Amino acid sequence: MSSGFKKSSSFPNEMPVVRINRVSHYFGEGDARKQVLFENNLEVMPGEIVIMTGPSGSGKTTLLTLCGCLRTVQEGTLQVIGKDLADLNAQQLVDIRKSIGFIFQAHNLFASLTAYQNVCMSLQLHPWEKQAKHDRAMEVLTQLGLGHRVVYKPGSLSGGQRQRVAIARALANRPKLILADEPTAALDAESGRDVVQLMQKLVKEEQSTIMIVTHDNRILDVADRIINMVDGRIISNVLVKESVAICTFLARCEAFTGLTPDMLTKVAEKMKREIFEQGAIIIRQGEEGDKFYLIRRGSVDVIIDEGQPSQVMLVLKEGDFFGEKALITGQPRSATIRAKERIECYTLDKVSFQEAIAASDSFKQQIYKAYFQRQ
Numbered sequence: 001m002s003s004g005f006k007k008s009s010s011f012p013n014e015m016p017v018v019r020i021n022r023v024s025h026y027f028g029e030g031d032a033r034k035q036v037l038f039e040n041n042l043e044v045m046p047g048e049i050v051i052m053t054g055p056s057g058s059g060k061t062t063l064l065t066l067c068g069c070l071r072t073v074q075e076g077t078l079q080v081i082g083k084d085l086a087d088l089n090a091q092q093l094v095d096i097r098k099s100i101g102f103i104f105q106a107h108n109l110f111a112s113l114t115a116y117q118n119v120c121m122s123l124q125l126h127p128w129e130k131q132a133k134h135d136r137a138m139e140v141l142t143q144l145g146l147g148h149r150v151v152y153k154p155g156s157l158s159g160g161q162r163q164r165v166a167i168a169r170a171l172a173n174r175p176k177l178i179l180a181d182e183p184t185a186a187l188d189a190e191s192g193r194d195v196v197q198l199m200q201k202l203v204k205e206e207q208s209t210i211m212i213v214t215h216d217n218r219i220l221d222v223a224d225r226i227i228n229m230v231d232g233r234i235i236s237n238v239l240v241k242e243s244v245a246i247c248t249f250l251a252r253c254e255a256f257t258g259l260t261p262d263m264l265t266k267v268a269e270k271m272k273r274e275i276f277e278q279g280a281i282i283i284r285q286g287e288e289g290d291k292f293y294l295i296r297r298g299s300v301d302v303i304i305d306e307g308q309p310s311q312v313m314l315v316l317k318e319g320d321f322f323g324e325k326a327l328i329t330g331q332p333r334s335a336t337i338r339a340k341e342r343i344e345c346y347t348l349d350k351v352s353f354q355e356a357i358a359a360s361d362s363f364k365q366q367i368y369k370a371y372f373q374r375q
Protein backbone atom coordinates (compact mmCIF):
# COMPACT_ATOMS: atom_id res chain seq x y z
CA MET A 1 0.00 0.00 0.00
CA SER A 2 1.48 3.30 -0.97
CA SER A 3 0.89 6.82 0.09
CA GLY A 4 -0.91 8.83 -2.57
CA PHE A 5 1.04 12.06 -2.31
CA LYS A 6 2.34 14.60 0.12
CA LYS A 7 1.13 18.08 0.74
CA SER A 8 1.45 20.02 3.93
CA SER A 9 -1.07 22.54 5.08
CA SER A 10 -2.03 24.03 8.43
CA PHE A 11 -5.20 22.98 10.17
CA PRO A 12 -8.10 25.38 10.19
CA ASN A 13 -9.55 26.39 13.51
CA GLU A 14 -12.11 23.65 14.15
CA MET A 15 -14.46 25.37 16.61
CA PRO A 16 -17.79 26.21 14.97
CA VAL A 17 -18.45 29.95 14.78
CA VAL A 18 -22.16 29.27 15.06
CA ARG A 19 -23.64 26.19 16.67
CA ILE A 20 -27.42 25.88 16.60
CA ASN A 21 -28.82 23.05 18.63
CA ARG A 22 -32.52 22.17 18.58
CA VAL A 23 -33.55 25.78 18.20
CA SER A 24 -37.28 26.45 18.00
CA HIS A 25 -38.93 29.84 17.96
CA TYR A 26 -42.42 31.27 18.31
CA PHE A 27 -44.05 34.57 17.43
CA GLY A 28 -47.08 36.00 19.20
CA GLU A 29 -48.64 35.02 22.47
CA GLY A 30 -51.58 33.06 23.80
CA ASP A 31 -53.93 31.86 21.06
CA ALA A 32 -52.00 33.82 18.47
CA ARG A 33 -48.74 32.07 19.30
CA LYS A 34 -47.29 30.54 16.16
CA GLN A 35 -44.26 28.32 15.87
CA VAL A 36 -41.89 29.58 13.18
CA LEU A 37 -38.79 27.46 13.80
CA PHE A 38 -38.78 23.75 14.62
CA GLU A 39 -35.79 22.12 16.35
CA ASN A 40 -33.13 23.31 13.95
CA ASN A 41 -29.53 22.15 14.13
CA LEU A 42 -26.62 23.67 12.29
CA GLU A 43 -22.88 24.11 12.70
CA VAL A 44 -21.00 26.71 10.73
CA MET A 45 -17.22 26.48 10.64
CA PRO A 46 -14.69 29.35 10.39
CA GLY A 47 -14.18 30.63 6.87
CA GLU A 48 -17.42 29.17 5.53
CA ILE A 49 -19.79 31.08 3.30
CA VAL A 50 -23.26 29.77 4.07
CA ILE A 51 -26.20 30.59 1.86
CA MET A 52 -29.64 30.18 3.41
CA THR A 53 -32.42 29.78 0.89
CA GLY A 54 -36.07 28.86 1.00
CA PRO A 55 -39.45 30.46 0.40
CA SER A 56 -40.48 33.64 2.22
CA GLY A 57 -41.78 32.86 5.64
CA SER A 58 -39.65 29.72 5.97
CA GLY A 59 -37.76 31.13 8.96
CA LYS A 60 -34.41 32.04 7.40
CA THR A 61 -34.36 35.62 8.60
CA THR A 62 -35.59 34.63 12.06
CA LEU A 63 -32.74 32.16 12.35
CA LEU A 64 -30.27 34.76 11.09
CA THR A 65 -31.45 37.38 13.59
CA LEU A 66 -31.19 34.84 16.40
CA CYS A 67 -27.57 34.21 15.37
CA GLY A 68 -27.00 37.98 15.44
CA CYS A 69 -28.33 38.21 19.02
CA LEU A 70 -31.07 40.48 17.72
CA ARG A 71 -33.71 38.15 19.21
CA THR A 72 -33.72 36.11 22.36
CA VAL A 73 -33.39 32.35 22.07
CA GLN A 74 -36.60 30.77 23.37
CA GLU A 75 -35.89 27.08 22.95
CA GLY A 76 -32.73 25.14 22.27
CA THR A 77 -29.17 26.40 22.52
CA LEU A 78 -27.25 28.77 20.34
CA GLN A 79 -23.51 29.38 20.51
CA VAL A 80 -22.03 32.28 18.62
CA ILE A 81 -18.25 32.85 18.40
CA GLY A 82 -17.70 30.32 21.16
CA LYS A 83 -20.26 31.77 23.62
CA ASP A 84 -23.52 30.18 24.67
CA LEU A 85 -25.99 33.06 24.33
CA ALA A 86 -28.06 31.83 27.28
CA ASP A 87 -25.08 32.47 29.59
CA LEU A 88 -24.62 36.11 28.60
CA ASN A 89 -25.91 39.24 30.30
CA ALA A 90 -27.16 42.28 28.40
CA GLN A 91 -23.73 43.92 28.18
CA GLN A 92 -22.08 40.71 26.98
CA LEU A 93 -24.76 40.38 24.30
CA VAL A 94 -23.97 43.91 23.15
CA ASP A 95 -20.29 42.96 22.97
CA ILE A 96 -21.06 39.91 20.84
CA ARG A 97 -23.25 42.05 18.56
CA LYS A 98 -20.36 44.50 18.15
CA SER A 99 -18.17 41.71 16.93
CA ILE A 100 -20.62 40.73 14.19
CA GLY A 101 -20.84 42.54 10.85
CA PHE A 102 -24.45 43.07 9.74
CA ILE A 103 -25.48 43.72 6.15
CA PHE A 104 -29.18 44.29 5.73
CA GLN A 105 -31.37 44.93 2.76
CA ALA A 106 -32.21 48.49 3.65
CA HIS A 107 -28.61 49.29 4.30
CA ASN A 108 -29.27 51.79 7.10
CA LEU A 109 -26.56 54.17 6.03
CA PHE A 110 -26.57 57.61 7.64
CA ALA A 111 -27.78 59.93 4.87
CA SER A 112 -25.97 62.96 6.26
CA LEU A 113 -22.59 61.24 6.49
CA THR A 114 -20.16 60.48 3.67
CA ALA A 115 -19.23 56.93 2.70
CA TYR A 116 -16.01 57.35 4.68
CA GLN A 117 -17.81 58.66 7.77
CA ASN A 118 -20.36 55.84 7.61
CA VAL A 119 -17.54 53.30 7.72
CA CYS A 120 -15.77 55.19 10.53
CA MET A 121 -18.98 55.04 12.58
CA SER A 122 -18.70 51.30 12.83
CA LEU A 123 -15.01 51.52 13.72
CA GLN A 124 -15.90 53.80 16.61
CA LEU A 125 -17.49 50.84 18.35
CA HIS A 126 -13.99 49.54 18.88
CA PRO A 127 -10.84 51.09 20.27
CA TRP A 128 -9.02 52.01 17.07
CA GLU A 129 -6.24 54.58 17.04
CA LYS A 130 -7.26 57.63 15.00
CA GLN A 131 -4.76 57.03 12.20
CA ALA A 132 -5.42 53.27 12.14
CA LYS A 133 -9.14 53.98 11.92
CA HIS A 134 -8.63 56.30 8.98
CA ASP A 135 -6.33 53.83 7.23
CA ARG A 136 -8.68 50.93 7.74
CA ALA A 137 -11.75 52.84 6.51
CA MET A 138 -9.85 53.92 3.39
CA GLU A 139 -8.46 50.45 2.84
CA VAL A 140 -11.79 48.66 2.97
CA LEU A 141 -13.57 51.27 0.84
CA THR A 142 -10.79 51.03 -1.73
CA GLN A 143 -10.96 47.24 -1.74
CA LEU A 144 -14.64 47.56 -2.52
CA GLY A 145 -13.91 49.86 -5.43
CA LEU A 146 -15.07 53.03 -3.69
CA GLY A 147 -11.74 54.76 -3.23
CA HIS A 148 -12.92 57.60 -5.48
CA ARG A 149 -16.28 57.93 -3.73
CA VAL A 150 -15.27 58.26 -0.09
CA VAL A 151 -16.57 61.82 0.25
CA TYR A 152 -19.92 61.08 -1.38
CA LYS A 153 -23.05 60.85 0.71
CA PRO A 154 -25.45 57.91 0.17
CA GLY A 155 -27.87 60.11 -1.83
CA SER A 156 -25.18 60.67 -4.48
CA LEU A 157 -24.27 57.02 -4.83
CA SER A 158 -25.88 54.30 -6.96
CA GLY A 159 -27.69 51.36 -5.33
CA GLY A 160 -24.68 49.11 -5.89
CA GLN A 161 -22.30 51.67 -4.44
CA ARG A 162 -24.51 52.20 -1.37
CA GLN A 163 -24.61 48.47 -0.83
CA ARG A 164 -20.83 48.37 -1.08
CA VAL A 165 -20.55 51.09 1.55
CA ALA A 166 -22.80 48.97 3.78
CA ILE A 167 -20.50 46.01 3.18
CA ALA A 168 -17.40 48.10 3.84
CA ARG A 169 -18.98 49.18 7.12
CA ALA A 170 -19.77 45.57 8.06
CA LEU A 171 -16.29 44.30 7.18
CA ALA A 172 -14.23 47.20 8.51
CA ASN A 173 -13.77 45.74 11.99
CA ARG A 174 -12.68 42.40 10.55
CA PRO A 175 -15.59 40.61 12.24
CA LYS A 176 -15.35 36.87 12.76
CA LEU A 177 -18.99 36.56 11.68
CA ILE A 178 -20.93 38.48 9.04
CA LEU A 179 -24.70 38.16 8.73
CA ALA A 180 -26.29 39.39 5.52
CA ASP A 181 -29.99 39.49 4.72
CA GLU A 182 -30.72 39.71 0.98
CA PRO A 183 -27.58 41.77 0.31
CA THR A 184 -28.17 41.73 -3.45
CA ALA A 185 -31.94 42.27 -3.50
CA ALA A 186 -31.72 45.92 -4.55
CA LEU A 187 -29.03 45.35 -7.16
CA ASP A 188 -29.05 44.43 -10.82
CA ALA A 189 -27.58 41.05 -11.76
CA GLU A 190 -24.11 42.30 -12.50
CA SER A 191 -23.58 44.47 -9.45
CA GLY A 192 -25.19 41.74 -7.30
CA ARG A 193 -22.53 39.28 -8.39
CA ASP A 194 -19.75 41.86 -8.05
CA VAL A 195 -20.80 42.70 -4.52
CA VAL A 196 -20.92 39.07 -3.47
CA GLN A 197 -17.63 38.22 -5.12
CA LEU A 198 -16.00 41.11 -3.29
CA MET A 199 -17.46 39.88 -0.03
CA GLN A 200 -16.18 36.42 -0.82
CA LYS A 201 -12.69 37.70 -1.50
CA LEU A 202 -12.55 39.79 1.65
CA VAL A 203 -13.96 37.16 3.99
CA LYS A 204 -11.56 34.56 2.64
CA GLU A 205 -8.65 36.91 3.25
CA GLU A 206 -9.79 37.52 6.82
CA GLN A 207 -10.96 33.92 7.48
CA SER A 208 -14.35 35.35 8.49
CA THR A 209 -17.56 33.39 8.32
CA ILE A 210 -20.54 34.69 6.45
CA MET A 211 -24.18 33.67 6.52
CA ILE A 212 -26.29 35.09 3.72
CA VAL A 213 -30.07 34.84 3.47
CA THR A 214 -30.97 35.15 -0.18
CA HIS A 215 -33.45 34.32 -2.91
CA ASP A 216 -30.87 35.20 -5.50
CA ASN A 217 -29.71 31.98 -7.09
CA ARG A 218 -27.11 33.82 -9.16
CA ILE A 219 -24.90 33.97 -6.11
CA LEU A 220 -25.21 30.31 -5.08
CA ASP A 221 -21.84 29.46 -6.54
CA VAL A 222 -19.95 31.42 -3.89
CA ALA A 223 -21.36 29.15 -1.18
CA ASP A 224 -19.39 26.57 0.75
CA ARG A 225 -22.61 25.38 2.33
CA ILE A 226 -26.20 25.73 1.17
CA ILE A 227 -29.02 25.50 3.69
CA ASN A 228 -32.54 25.12 2.46
CA MET A 229 -35.38 25.97 4.81
CA VAL A 230 -39.04 25.12 4.45
CA ASP A 231 -41.75 25.81 7.02
CA GLY A 232 -39.33 26.59 9.84
CA ARG A 233 -37.09 23.60 9.27
CA ILE A 234 -33.68 23.15 7.71
CA ILE A 235 -34.51 20.45 5.20
CA SER A 236 -31.12 20.24 3.56
CA ASN A 237 -27.63 21.25 4.51
CA VAL A 238 -25.06 20.58 1.83
CA LEU A 239 -21.36 21.27 2.00
CA VAL A 240 -20.92 22.11 -1.65
CA LYS A 241 -17.24 22.81 -1.82
CA GLU A 242 -16.37 20.06 0.60
CA SER A 243 -17.68 17.36 -1.73
CA VAL A 244 -15.75 19.01 -4.56
CA ALA A 245 -12.64 19.09 -2.34
CA ILE A 246 -13.10 15.44 -1.33
CA CYS A 247 -13.59 14.49 -4.96
CA THR A 248 -10.39 16.26 -5.99
CA PHE A 249 -8.50 14.54 -3.19
CA LEU A 250 -9.93 11.09 -4.02
CA ALA A 251 -8.95 11.48 -7.64
CA ARG A 252 -5.32 11.91 -6.51
CA CYS A 253 -5.29 8.84 -4.26
CA GLU A 254 -4.15 5.57 -5.72
CA ALA A 255 -7.06 3.51 -4.42
CA PHE A 256 -9.61 5.75 -6.07
CA THR A 257 -7.93 6.44 -9.39
CA GLY A 258 -9.96 3.79 -11.18
CA LEU A 259 -13.32 5.28 -10.21
CA THR A 260 -15.25 7.04 -12.94
CA PRO A 261 -15.97 10.71 -12.23
CA ASP A 262 -19.57 9.77 -11.56
CA MET A 263 -18.63 7.15 -8.95
CA LEU A 264 -16.07 9.50 -7.47
CA THR A 265 -18.72 12.15 -6.95
CA LYS A 266 -21.12 9.67 -5.40
CA VAL A 267 -18.47 8.41 -2.98
CA ALA A 268 -17.35 11.97 -2.16
CA GLU A 269 -20.89 13.01 -1.34
CA LYS A 270 -21.18 10.19 1.16
CA MET A 271 -17.86 10.85 2.83
CA LYS A 272 -17.71 12.81 6.04
CA ARG A 273 -14.81 14.82 7.31
CA GLU A 274 -13.63 13.87 10.77
CA ILE A 275 -10.86 15.24 12.96
CA PHE A 276 -8.97 13.18 15.53
CA GLU A 277 -6.67 14.71 18.10
CA GLN A 278 -3.13 13.46 18.65
CA GLY A 279 -3.19 10.14 20.54
CA ALA A 280 -6.87 9.44 19.80
CA ILE A 281 -7.75 5.79 19.22
CA ILE A 282 -9.62 5.80 15.93
CA ILE A 283 -10.07 2.04 15.65
CA ARG A 284 -9.68 -0.45 18.45
CA GLN A 285 -8.50 -3.96 17.68
CA GLY A 286 -11.25 -6.53 18.33
CA GLU A 287 -14.17 -4.15 17.88
CA GLU A 288 -16.75 -4.40 15.14
CA GLY A 289 -16.02 -2.45 11.93
CA ASP A 290 -18.40 0.34 10.95
CA LYS A 291 -16.40 2.73 8.77
CA PHE A 292 -13.67 3.05 6.20
CA TYR A 293 -11.10 5.83 6.63
CA LEU A 294 -8.99 7.80 4.20
CA ILE A 295 -6.29 10.06 5.63
CA ARG A 296 -6.58 13.63 4.38
CA ARG A 297 -3.89 15.11 6.62
CA GLY A 298 -1.50 13.71 9.21
CA SER A 299 -0.48 10.14 10.04
CA VAL A 300 -1.55 7.20 12.21
CA ASP A 301 0.12 4.24 13.91
CA VAL A 302 -1.12 0.76 13.12
CA ILE A 303 -0.73 -1.20 16.37
CA ILE A 304 -1.18 -4.92 16.51
CA ASP A 305 -1.72 -6.50 19.86
CA GLU A 306 -0.55 -10.09 19.85
CA GLY A 307 0.07 -10.49 23.53
CA GLN A 308 2.30 -7.97 25.34
CA PRO A 309 3.82 -5.61 24.42
CA SER A 310 1.71 -4.32 21.56
CA GLN A 311 3.67 -3.16 18.57
CA VAL A 312 3.49 -0.30 16.15
CA MET A 313 3.54 -2.22 12.88
CA LEU A 314 3.68 0.71 10.57
CA VAL A 315 2.64 4.27 9.97
CA LEU A 316 -0.02 5.29 7.45
CA LYS A 317 0.07 8.78 5.97
CA GLU A 318 -1.85 11.23 3.86
CA GLY A 319 -3.56 9.48 0.96
CA ASP A 320 -3.47 6.07 2.72
CA PHE A 321 -6.60 4.33 3.90
CA PHE A 322 -7.47 1.90 6.69
CA GLY A 323 -10.40 0.08 8.21
CA GLU A 324 -11.24 -1.89 5.06
CA LYS A 325 -10.47 -5.37 6.45
CA ALA A 326 -13.30 -5.65 8.95
CA LEU A 327 -15.76 -4.29 6.39
CA ILE A 328 -14.70 -6.83 3.79
CA THR A 329 -14.48 -9.88 6.06
CA GLY A 330 -17.09 -9.08 8.71
CA GLN A 331 -14.45 -9.99 11.28
CA PRO A 332 -13.41 -7.77 14.19
CA ARG A 333 -10.89 -4.99 13.64
CA SER A 334 -7.46 -6.54 13.07
CA ALA A 335 -5.45 -3.67 14.57
CA THR A 336 -5.68 -0.55 16.67
CA ILE A 337 -5.26 2.73 14.82
CA ARG A 338 -3.97 5.70 16.80
CA ALA A 339 -3.50 9.28 15.61
CA LYS A 340 0.22 10.20 15.67
CA GLU A 341 -0.73 13.85 15.47
CA ARG A 342 -3.94 15.75 14.92
CA ILE A 343 -5.39 14.17 11.82
CA GLU A 344 -8.12 14.84 9.34
CA CYS A 345 -9.87 11.87 7.70
CA TYR A 346 -12.64 11.34 5.21
CA THR A 347 -14.81 8.46 6.35
CA LEU A 348 -17.28 6.28 4.53
CA ASP A 349 -19.91 4.29 6.39
CA LYS A 350 -20.03 0.52 5.96
CA VAL A 351 -23.03 0.44 3.59
CA SER A 352 -21.63 3.13 1.29
CA PHE A 353 -18.23 1.40 1.31
CA GLN A 354 -19.83 -1.90 0.30
CA GLU A 355 -21.86 -0.16 -2.41
CA ALA A 356 -18.70 1.43 -3.79
CA ILE A 357 -16.92 -1.95 -3.85
CA ALA A 358 -19.89 -3.53 -5.61
CA ALA A 359 -20.18 -0.72 -8.15
CA SER A 360 -16.57 -0.39 -9.21
CA ASP A 361 -14.25 -3.22 -10.15
CA SER A 362 -11.17 -1.06 -10.11
CA PHE A 363 -11.95 0.28 -6.64
CA LYS A 364 -12.51 -3.29 -5.47
CA GLN A 365 -9.21 -4.37 -6.98
CA GLN A 366 -7.28 -1.55 -5.31
CA ILE A 367 -8.85 -2.21 -1.93
CA TYR A 368 -8.36 -5.99 -2.21
CA LYS A 369 -4.75 -5.49 -3.24
CA ALA A 370 -4.07 -3.64 0.01
CA TYR A 371 -6.20 -6.10 1.91
CA PHE A 372 -4.16 -9.13 0.76
CA GLN A 373 -0.88 -7.31 1.34
CA ARG A 374 -1.95 -6.68 4.90
CA GLN A 375 -2.89 -10.28 5.72
Ligand code: CMP
Nearest residue numbers: 289322323324325326327333334335374
Ligand atom coordinates in the same frame (compact mmCIF):
# COMPACT_ATOMS: atom_id res chain seq x y z
P1 CMP B 1 -9.55 -3.28 9.99
O1 CMP B 1 -9.19 -4.63 10.43
O2 CMP B 1 -10.94 -2.99 9.60
O3 CMP B 1 -9.15 -2.26 11.17
C1 CMP B 1 -7.77 -2.11 11.45
C2 CMP B 1 -7.06 -1.68 10.19
O4 CMP B 1 -5.67 -1.58 10.28
C3 CMP B 1 -7.25 -2.74 9.14
O5 CMP B 1 -8.61 -2.83 8.78
C4 CMP B 1 -6.28 -2.27 8.09
O6 CMP B 1 -6.80 -1.18 7.39
C5 CMP B 1 -5.14 -1.77 8.97
N1 CMP B 1 -4.12 -2.84 9.09
C6 CMP B 1 -4.18 -3.95 9.83
N2 CMP B 1 -3.07 -4.68 9.65
C7 CMP B 1 -2.30 -4.03 8.79
C8 CMP B 1 -1.04 -4.28 8.22
N3 CMP B 1 -0.33 -5.35 8.51
N4 CMP B 1 -0.59 -3.37 7.35
C9 CMP B 1 -1.28 -2.25 7.06
N5 CMP B 1 -2.48 -1.96 7.58
C10 CMP B 1 -2.98 -2.84 8.44
